[in-house]
Amino acid sequence: MSGLVQTARREEKQKTDAHPHDEGSARDHRDLHDCFATGCSGDTAKSEFEKLDAKEFEVVYEVTGSGVKTVMFEEGTKGEIFSESVDDPKLPWKKTLTMKGIATAPNVSLILGEKGGRADCVISINGTEAKRATAKSEFGTASCVAASPAGKSE
Incomplete structure (x- = not known):
């Protein structure tokens, strides 16, 4: 038992x-x-977020090809982003800048003219190609948007 x-x-x-x-x-x-x-006890989480959000990264916008009428791109950091445009850019066109912030999304786009053509826009972040797009024909468009690498811990 x-x-x-x-x-x-x-x-x-x-x-x-x-x-x-x-x-x-x-x-x-x-x-x-x-x-x-x-x-x-968010001091730890908050400080980790702030550390990641403060990370700077290099962005290179490039446009190559022919027939580009306008290039539009954004620059700035952490909520202070503003748009710029370049009409009738001399190709190849390139812009290098420093950005920071988890929510910052580098982007560049292009519009071809009425005679058309073929052109690529490219975004490189910290030396690595992050996005590429191609436009072709009359008034063709291409747009590249890349994610911020700031949210990735090292």
Whole structure:
């Protein structure tokens, strides 16, 4: 009989022990979610975000080909982005700048003229091609938008 009693006691104990999917675990997940949502002891999370958001990166916009009427691009950092345009650019056209911020999305686009042509726009970030697009025919367009590398930790 003692073997049966021990088995019964062990089964009862297993029922009362916390399980990863029980209410305690769910409560822990809710607490963690609330922590992230409200910034609890957020000094660590906030400082990590600020560190990543402050990372600078080099952006090179390039346009090559023929028939380009207008090149449009953005520059600036962290919410202070502004658009620029160049009409009848001398090709190949290139612009190098420094940007920063997780939400900064480098972009360049082009419009071909009424006689058409074929042209590429390219964005390189920190020396690596990030995006390329091609425009062709009359009034053709191409647009490149790249993601900021600032959100990637090293």
